[in-house]
Amino acid sequence: MKTFVYVDHFKGEVQPASWEALGLGKSLGSVSAVVFGSGLDAITKAAFEYGADEVLAADDAALTDFRAEPYAATLAALASSASPDLILFPTTARTRELAAMIGVDLNTGVLTDVFELDASDNQLVATRPIYEGKVLEKVVCSGKPVIATIRARAFPKPEADSGKSGTTTKVEVKSDALTEVAGYSASESAVNLGDAGVIVSGGRGVSNNPSLQPPAGLDEKQVEIWRAQQGFALITELANVLGGAVGASRAAVDGGYIPYSHQVGQTGKVVTPDLYIACGISGAIQHLVGMRNAKLVVAINKDADAPIFKQARYGVVGDLFQIVPALTEAFKKKLGK
Ligand SMILES: Cc1cc2nc3c(=O)[nH]c(=O)nc-3n(C[C@H](O)[C@H](O)[C@H](O)COP(=O)(O)OP(=O)(O)OC[C@H]3O[C@@H](n4cnc5c(N)ncnc54)[C@H](O)[C@@H]3O)c2cc1C
Numbered sequence: 001m002k003t004f005v006y007v008d009h010f011k012g013e014v015q016p017a018s019w020e021a022l023g024l025g026k027s028l029g030s031v032s033a034v035v036f037g038s039g040l041d042a043i044t045k046a047a048f049e050y051g052a053d054e055v056l057a058a059d060d061a062a063l064t065d066f067r068a069e070p071y072a073a074t075l076a077a078l079a080s081s082a083s084p085d086l087i088l089f090p091t092t093a094r095t096r097e098l099a100a101m102i103g104v105d106l107n108t109g110v111l112t113d114v115f116e117l118d119a120s121d122n123q124l125v126a127t128r129p130i131y132e133g134k135v136l137e138k139v140v141c142s143g144k145p146v147i148a149t150i151r152a153r154a155f156p157k158p159e160a161d162s163g164k165s166g167t168t169t170k171v172e173v174k175s176d177a178l179t180e181v182a183g184y185s186a187s188e189s190a191v192n193l194g195d196a197g198v199i200v201s202g203g204r205g206v207s208n209n210p211s212l213q214p215p216a217g218l219d220e221k222q223v224e225i226w227r228a229q230q231g232f233a234l235i236t237e238l239a240n241v242l243g244g245a246v247g248a249s250r251a252a253v254d255g256g257y258i259p260y261s262h263q264v265g266q267t268g269k270v271v272t273p274d275l276y277i278a279c280g281i282s283g284a285i286q287h288l289v290g291m292r293n294a295k296l297v298v299a300i301n302k303d304a305d306a307p308i309f310k311q312a313r314y315g316v317v318g319d320l321f322q323i324v325p326a327l328t329e330a331f332k333k334k335l336g337k
Contacts (some may be wrong), residue, residue, distance in 0.1 A: 001028045001029035001085045001086060001119065002029060002030055002032075002082075002083075002084045002085050003023075003025035003028055003029060003030070003031045003032070003035050003084060003085065003168070004019075004031075004032050004078075004082070004083060004084040004086070004087045004088070004089065004145075005021045005022045005025045005031055005032070005034065005052070005087075005088045005089075005275075006018070006034045006036075006075070006088070006089045006095060006098070007022075007033050007034065007035045007047055008088075008089065008090050008094055008095050008283075009037065009043060010034075010039070010066070010321040011017050012039065012040075012042060012043060014043060014046065014058045014210045015092055015152070015195070015212055016090075016152070016157060016195050016318065017090030017091065017092075017150060017151070017152035017153070017194075017195070018090045019046075019050040019089065019157050019158060019159050020065055020150065020152070020153070020154070020155040020156065020252065021088040021089065021090050021150050021155070022028075022047065022050045022052060022158065023050070023051060023155060023156055023157060023158035024052050024088060024117060024150065024155045024225050025086070025319075025323070026051045026090050026158065028086065028099055028119050028318065029232070030053050031051065031052055031053055031263045032052065032054045032055070032056050032082075032084070033047035033048075033052035033054075033056070034051060034055075034056045034075065034087075035047060035055055035056070035057045035058070035059075036057075036063050036071055036074060036075070036077070036136060036171075037057045037058075037059065037063050037064065037066075037334075038059055038060060038063060038064040039059070040057050040059045040245070042266075044168055045056055045165070046160070046231075047168045047198050048073035048164045048165050049160040049162055049164050050157075050160055050163055051158050051161075051164075052166065052274055054167050054168070054169060055166065055167075055168045055169070055245075056082075056168075056171050057168050057169070057170060057171060057306050058170075058171040058172075058173050060173045060175070061136070061176060061283065062151075062173055062175035063173060063175070063311075065116045065180075065181035066181075067179050067180070067181065067213060068097045068101055069097055069101075069144060069176060069178055069241070070174060070175045070176060070177040071098055071172035071178065071179050072098055072101035072102050073105075073175075073176055074171060074173050074174045074175075075087075075102050076101075076102045076157065077097065077163065077172065077174055078171050078172075078173075078187050079106055079145060080106065082143075083144050083145070085144065085145055085146065086124065086145055086146045086147075086148065087102070087145050087146070087147045087148075087192070087250070088149075088150060088310065089146055089147075089148070089149040089150070090149065090150060090152060091112065091113050091149040091150060091151050091152065093229065094147065095149055096112065096118050097149070099147050099149050102147065103147050106143075106145065106147075107114045107143065107144030108141065108144060108145060108146070108147060108148070109141035109142070109143045109147065109149040110147045110148070110149070110154060111126040111128065111139055111141055111146065111147065111149070112128065112143075112148075112149045113128045113129065113149060113150075113151050113153045114126040114127065114148045114149065114150050114151065114154070115126050115127060115128065115129070115150070115154035115272075116150065116154070117291075118151075118258075121139070122216070122333055123140055124138070124140065124141070124146050124262075125140055125150075125222075126138070126139050127139075127150075129270075129304070133270065133289045133292065133293070134289070136191070140296065144211075151272065152195055153155045153194075153195065153197075153274070154188075154271045154272065154316055160328070167228050168281055176324075180274060180312075183187070185281035185312065188285050191245055191261045191262055191267045192245065193245050193247055193262070193264065194271060196219045196244055196271065196273050197242025197243070197244065197265045197273050197274045197275070198239065198242040198243060198245070198273055198274065198276075198277075199244055199245050199271055199273045199275070199276050199277070199291075199294070200235050200236075200237070200238045200239040200242065200244055200246060200247070200276045200277045200279065200280070201233050201235070201246070201247030201248045201249065201260070201262075201264055201276065201277065201278050201279065201281060201291070202228075202231060202235045202244075202248055202257070202258070202279050202280055202298055202320075203248070203249035203251055203252050203270055203278070203280045203281030203282065204249065204252060204255060204280060204281075204282075205279065205280015205301065205302065205320055205321065206228045206231025206232055206234075206235065206239055206252060206254065206257060206280050207224045207225070207227045207228035207231060207257060208227070208231075208280065208302075208320045209227055209230065209231065209319075212226075212227050214226045214227065221256075224255065224325070225255070225256050225257060226257075228255060228257035229254065229257065230244065231279075231280070231320065231321065232248075232252075232257060232258055234320070234321065234324045234325055234328070235324060236278055237328050238324055238326075238331070240276070241331045241332055241335065241337055242275070242331060243326055244273070244275070247262055247263075247264040247269075247276075247282075247291075248262040248263055248264065248268075248283075249264070249265065249287050250262070250263055250265055250286065250287070251267070251279045253302050255278055255327065264284045264287065264288040264291050265288075265289060265290035265291075266285075266286040266287075266288040266289050266290060267331070268284070268290055270289070270290050270293075271290060271291055271292060271293075271294065272293045272295075273294050273295070274294070274295045274296060275294070275295070275296050276291050276294035276296070276298070277297075277298045277299075277300070277327075278291070278297065278298070278299045278300070278301075278312070279300045279306050279320040279323075279324055280301065280302075280303070280306055280313050281299070281301070281306075282306050282307060282308060283299070283306055283307035283308025284307070284310070285309070285329040288307075288308075291311075296313050297312045297313055297314075298312055298313070298314045298315070298316070299311070299312035299314075299316070300315075300316045300318065300320045300324065301316075301320075301325045302317065302318065302319055302320075303315065303317075
């Protein structure tokens, strides 16, 4: 099978799921990494190291900033002439737009958010979650090429081979862009939960430590938020020791404890870390649909009957304000930090 893998990046920083897609493509046959942007030498080198048989690069100032129109026009023209069987993308906001546009241009179907791809029986059968993960759908695409966006961390990342190199072919750019990027500004709190191997999450329980004495002059709501911030400081410290990210329940976000970008669940992010530690989170279904595909769930909750314990491999019934710092200290010792 001839597979193209689109390597998604922002200013040269590659979305790690691009390499996971490359590993998946390689397991199916020959794989060409498709790299668009400007100043692509480092990405091209990495693409070979992660297993690309060749790199197809559109390295052009007109593609410095991602815009769907020139990227889709360039990719659709490339795919039309090279006729791959399969085009894989990591699932990101950019590639959802791009895959949909080239699906229309190439008159084929797009399978999104795929986390299993079975190539036996001479047909690609993709598995993807629907209805907030309540149902897993098996889906095939009868058009050609098959286009699929794969979920981050669903497929193994290949080992990089630093000695590997290969041939880079220049791709002709179709730069009929109607939009232009005027600039970028950092969002209030950039957090990449999708790629995190470890997530430590806090819920409404992080505000529940009546023994913490707040500064004078705060009203009731401000005291609640101040207490929650002390709780999230403990959660952040544990996440940092484990090299992980900080997540949150919607109650914590709605309570003003932490920005929305940290929210896990039906109306937040769907995450698949190796380890998910839920602290002071009850385990409502809307939260569970966002984290139940984590490989290992640990729950810390005062209430032994909290539903989160049904999802957890390990549970600690207790006060997170005691358990989380104790865990942090234990991991520091264990990891020599
Ligand atoms: C349409 C819709 C979409 C939604 N989307 C989402 C979503 O994306 N994500 C999401 O999370 N929710 C979502 N919700 C909300 C969801 O239903 C729950 O209300 C929410 O998940 C509850 O958050 P929580 O577990 O932090 O709070 P609670 O349910 O109040 O649980 C707090 C937990 O903390 C424990 N606790 C208290 N103090 C301590 C302590 N000191 N130490 C240890 N444990 C303690 C308590 O025992 C309790 O179990 C959605 C709801 C709707 C209707």
